[in-house]
Amino acid sequence: LFTGLMCTASAFRDAVFRLFKTEFNDNTDMQIRDVIGPLDNEENSGPMVKIPESSNLPTWLPEGYILSSLSFEDNRLKAIYIDKSDNQISYKEFPNSSATSIDTEDADETEMVSINDNKGVFVSKGSNKSLSWGDTNRNVIIKISSETISKKEMLQMARSIEK
Secondary structure: OHHHHHHHHHHHHHHHHOOOEEOOOOOOOOOOOEEEEOOOOHHHHHOOOOOOOOOOOOOOOOOEEEEEEEEOOOOEEEEEEEOOOEEEEEEEEOOOOOOOOOOOOOOEEEEEEEOOEEEEEEEEEEEEEEEEEOOOOEEEEEEEOOOOOOHHHHHHHHHHHOO
């Protein structure tokens, strides 16, 4: 599985390389680090996050984005992706037994969408965009949010999540 993901999923490959690569002005150091939080901040070193087998991260990301942080607490997965300008994409998975709110009040756009045969809702409110849907195969609620990527990119990212 690891080899397959390394060969086919650039987002996964970037995340793995980011775990053991530190770039400086004149050189690059490589070491394997256990990390929680921003992957280039030594203050956040800690045990490696154990992600349950039922969780799946997106295999496609908009150009320039890499995995920055990953956490799993109270059956909730959270991944933050950043680009070189520190623009962020937030990816969250919640167990189906929990509730997540979708702010549609005074939204600029609200649209029902289909994500891998599941119904979802895209909401744009000012610069904030979010995409939320329930994955009935894995029994989780997923939410992607960002201020910087397009609706098309958000949908492509969501549809890249394996069933």
